[in-house]
Amino acid sequence: MQINTDIELLKEFEKGLDPEHPEKSKIPARILGYGEISTIFEIDSPATRNLACKRMPIFQSREEIEHYARIYSEYNNLLQKEIGINVPDFGFVWFAAADGKIVAFDLQRKLPAESIGNRAIHLLDKENIRALFLCVLRELMKVWSFNKAEPERALGIDGQISNWSIADFNAENPRITADTRLLYIDTSTPLMKKNAAEQLDPELFLRSAPSFLRWLIRWLFLEGVMTRYYDARLVTIDLIANFYKEQRPELVPLLIDAANVFYRTEGGKLNLAPFTEKEISAYYREDKTIWIVFLALRRLDRWLHKYILRKPYVYILPGKIRR
Secondary structure, X not given: OEOOOOHHHHHHHXXXXXXXXXXXXXXXXXXXXEOOOOEEEEEOOOOOOOEEEEEEEEEOOHHHHHHHHHHHHHHHHHHHHHHOOEOOOEEEEEEEOOOOOEEEXXXXXXXXXXXXXXXXXXXOXXXXXXXXXXXXXXXXXXXXXXXXXXXXHXXXXXXXXXXXXXXXXXXXXXXXXXXXXXXXXXXXXXXXXXOOEEOOOOHHHHOOOOHHHHHHXXXXXXXHHHHHHHOHHHHHHHHHHXXXXXXXXXXXXXXXXXXXXXXHOOOHHHOOOOOOHHHHHHHHHHHXXXXXXXXXXXXXHHHHHHHHHOOOOOOOOOOOOOO
């Protein structure tokens, strides 16, 4: 279901926003969670109090934002209506701010914090975490099956545990079964190919990177980051490795075993090579280093804007992320 909200309220919020301290803005914002690039927050107003918002000040033209709005809507609808993956109610709003820059907000119906996968794994026992992991793999299989059947419009997906919410989750009596329903919440990066051509312009997301490093990120990392979410094996590796970041490293051997059994049985048609703890650990070490350096350089870029260039830094950076 599409969400409609008060665009004038969002304009007022943007006008009084303090990107460095969103909670101190004219209309305060409460942080709900951090991604590697973006911050999810709730605007403290009756009209938006039950919405999770992601602010995107990265567009430079009407053509760019209208294209993004089309593929964002198409991606959400494809997931839900054709592939069979549940997503929360969603919406997309954009406008030209007072200073002329284009600002967009991805909106989702806010879900209970304890239902989000990276929170739930600290409430569930090992067997229920294994069951949750298998539920995620089954959802991902829907994407891989769709891509195989319709390669002319393949979808990419980030399967990390923090990108899933457990429907009707009971934190007092947490339990996962094969019938547990999940919702995929990371739909604001609509990775989608049409006739092998990526529809999402990767240059959009380079704009939040330090200006003096964009050429290096483009050269070294961009293609690999954009393409790995279409690869079932790499998405699974990333999902398992994510448990290191979420402070549950003791679960990695259990999940590797579960993944290997799954891809010999239910997911056997993908013919994936077995996973090993060595490759999962190596993947996470490299990934962790990249994101630590990237965030440190973004903070340096904010400092340079604030104290040297004397220009506003328009991005909301994540706070401290445990890894």
